Amino acid sequence: MSKKNIKELVDRYIAVSFSVTKQAESLIRKQIGSDLTSDQHYTLRYINQVDTCTSSELAEVFDVKKSAITAIINRLFEKGLIKRTRDENDRRVVYLTLTEKGQTLFSETEQRVHKLVESFITKFDEQEIKQFIDTYEKLNDVLLDVQKNNE
Amino acid sequence: MSKKNIKELVDRYIAVSFSVTKQAESLIRKQIGSDLTSDQHYTLRYINQVDTCTSSELAEVFDVKKSAITAIINRLFEKGLIKRTRDENDRRVVYLTLTEKGQTLFSETEQRVHKLVESFITKFDEQEIKQFIDTYEKLNDVLLDVQKNNE
């Protein structure tokens, strides 16, 4: 790759990634509705996926400090969407799981998000969007790699 | 596209877009350093690009309310990175431009961001990354379209 080509690609990448992030975030927020923020929904999604997890795990996955997780968890707890259960063997550990109310709200909201994503994904040619997501996933691996080497 | 294929692609898209956004945001934050937040840098970047603009314009581009822009602008102003100039003909309007200090700080920071993006972009095959950015740009157009129809 020539230097000129690289610079052009970097410029385009910076512009579009910022823009897509903002647009997608805004759309998702509107789909999610007034009771949940995006981050709260993401948190519910992760817990739903793994069934049960700890604060430390969330902090690592979301790449934020544990005190940030505590704040989010507190709000979800006050809304009655998650349960806290202490580990019997290691009493430092607190397990987080969705309540029934949390399950229901998450499912309803996730369905709206799915419909939204479907509505723009289906505007692409199948081969193109598949290739795009493939590269997107590779990019994610590369980012994780770069991050590790940066620490 | 079959229903099953669509569902799989939607699932993968949701997972990876959330993850990439978080990772990229985290990496950029580390590159930017302690004096600027990502949003402050993005604001400087936009003003640098268009040379001069208004709060309303920023609010539209970033898709947030004007009061949110005022807050960001105030912080940049207090750091001496941007100037405010009232329009002579329409005295409601305030033009925003970078100060010399703002120019310098932005350039230095942007250079670090460029280096970072370059470091992971060059890990891809040229054709693949070009195709990826092409689709990424198309996706951005589609998102803007969906957003318009949603309002």
Added chain:
DNA sequence: GATTAATTGTTCAACTGTTGAACAATTATC
């Protein structure tokens, strides 16, 4: 030309998310 509309930007209270530092409780290590 005076009155009413709309526009531009600000201020404020309330909220979410984030960090860093200090801390309590518990478990591991020596």
Added chain:
DNA sequence: GATAATTGTTCAACAGTTGAACAATTAATC
């Protein structure tokens, strides 16, 4: 048993966001 490390919380401080109210100015209408 004394010291380390781990898990999670609390707190102060900050950035970003919204919505509502507001002041100043300009545009539109009559």
